[in-house]
Amino acid sequence: NELTALVALIRRACGMDNKLSTYDATVRKNFQNWIMKHHAGAGKKFNEEQMLWLQMIRDHIISSFHFERSDLEMAPFDGKGGLGKMHQLFGAEMEDLIDELNEELAA
Secondary structure, three states, X not given: OHHHHHHHHHHHHOOOOOOOOOXXXXXXXXXXXXXXXXHOOOOOOOOHHHHHHHHHHHXXXXXXXXXXXXXXXXXXXXXXXXXXXXXXXXHHHHHHHHHXXXXXXXX
């Protein structure tokens, strides 16, 4: 909690945020905006199972600030099929998706 409060304070002091907000609120807002951007227009939409995985990644970023491929070997990902399941759900786009989530959610 202290680390997330410090991040929020630094973001406000640097002018990244207009108001002081918690890190988890920032990540959740960024996630919502990112999903809306991906679902806008005629592009490919995420299905329900993909959304569950994306939400798990979002929650991991909230608690750990970053998501790595190796995190798929830990809970809760390993209990849901880990790396193999994520690759099955997202295919060749998996690595780019991880990079994009790390960049967009913590921004």
